[in-house]
Amino acid sequence: MFQDKCKKGRERKWIYFLIYLATLLLLSFCWYATRNHRWHSWIVLSCNPQASIDNVNQSSKLDLLKEVSLQRMLYKKPDTMKPPRSDVLMMTPWFAPIVWHGTYNFDMLNAQFHQKNVRIGITVFAIKKYTAFIKTFIETAEMFFMLGHTVNYYVFTDRVGDIPNITLGEGRQLVILKVPSYNRWQEVSMRRMEMIRDQSRQRFVNEVDYLVCVDVDMVFSDDVGVEILSDSFGTLHPSYFRASRAQFTYERRQQSTAYIPTDEGDFYYAGGYFGGTVEEVYKLSNFCHNAMMTDKGNNIEAIWHDESYLNKYFLYHKPTKILSPEYLWDNNFGVPEVLKRRRFVAVPKNHNAVRN
Structure with missing residues (x-):
């Protein structure tokens, strides 16, 4: 009977060890997955120049933007140390002129x-x-x-x-x-x-x-x-x-x-x-x-x-x-x-x- 008890004790130890090992593996996996998500949550896209050429006929809103460019103009240079007027407030605290x-x-x-x-x-x-x-x-x-x-x-x-x-x-x-x-x-x-x-x-x-x-x-x-x-x-x-x-x-x-x-x-x-x-x-x-x-x-x-x-x-x-x-x-x-x-x-x- 004593031998049977020892045998059962050894079996329980093995069961506990296996449970501990499984728990440790599970926690390690969860930690790695969380760490990987936190630091590597980007999306990798392939920028293929050839693909851009192939899609040149596809339209975009940006294609319709109109360039606004001034022609040559002569005017007095602004001076950062000399505001045009010092007798009135020219700018609000929220940067509205x-x-x-x-x-x-x-x-x-x-x-x-x-x-x-x-x-x-x-x-x-x-x-x-x-x-x-x-x-x-x-x-x-x-x-x-x-x-x-x-x-x-x-x-x-x-x-x-x-x-x-x-x-x-x-x-x-x-x-x-x-x-x-x-x-x-x-x-x-x-x-x-x-x-x-x-x-x-x-x-x-x-x-x-x-x-x-x-x-x-x-x-x-x-x-x-x-x-x-x-x-x-x-x-x-x-x-x-x-x-x-x-x-x-x-x-x-x-x-x-x-x-x-x-x-x-x-x-x-x-x-x-x-x-x-x-x-x-x-x-x-x-x-x-x-x-x-x-x-x-x-x-x-x-x-x-x-x-x-x-x-x-x-x-x-x-x-x-x-x-x-x-x-x-x-x-x-x-x-x-x-x-x-x-x-x-x-x-x-x-x-x-x-x-x-």
Whole structure:
């Protein structure tokens, strides 16, 4: 019996040894596989020049890229130690340029955009009595706005018959978009975002590359060109470009979707001048309209209507370019030293008489 017990003990030892050995092999395999995956997870592709020649007839999106190359131009050399202007901020913390006179070479920019054959749309709302401003607006735009480029004037109006017949330059056309009339001017102001959004989706995206959305009760008084174009741009409000954050008239009620806390905010942007690519303007206008509708459902109306929602959007979706007050000015503010040009100026008027 003792011998039987010894025999069984030896058998158990062999079984334990085999189990240990199998476990060790399994752990070694798992370690090697993990190590191999971690350090050797690339894909090996064969780059055969002959195969590239054989596939030369296959098309690619890159084959359609157009080269944009400037011709010989003479201009003052930029100096890294001497900024063109030291009296104003020319760059935001997120590397978006702020456009002031003297900070760019227009001829250089214009040559680049000409080669890209960009198409620009400019939207205005001539609702009710505001149709009185459309003639002067377009006439001055023909003198100063995007000269030499393809331009579509998109006029939203409830009074199609009041829009005058204006002779336009080559490559420029007037598109009249009939829209409903609203009783309150505040409603007209806020509904702009909805209309821009809808037309961006249905029409603008097929007709133009960039949109410039401005007020109609203005006149162009100096050149406005491709220097303003970017993925998205806003304009410093002429009343607040020198003001502190505490003075900005953001929406401060927390119940509103336009709410901005007192310790947040970069600049105060004007609701009367913004734009960008059609895709980016669609995103902006869609955000603003949806936020307005949410507030309306809660019986809230932001303090400065669509401008309040625009400022909320630009706070968390930083514009890629910012226009100085040169591009939106009111002569009632005088002419500060930093303002070298007044490119787009408000028409003197009685606001109450026009809005009522």
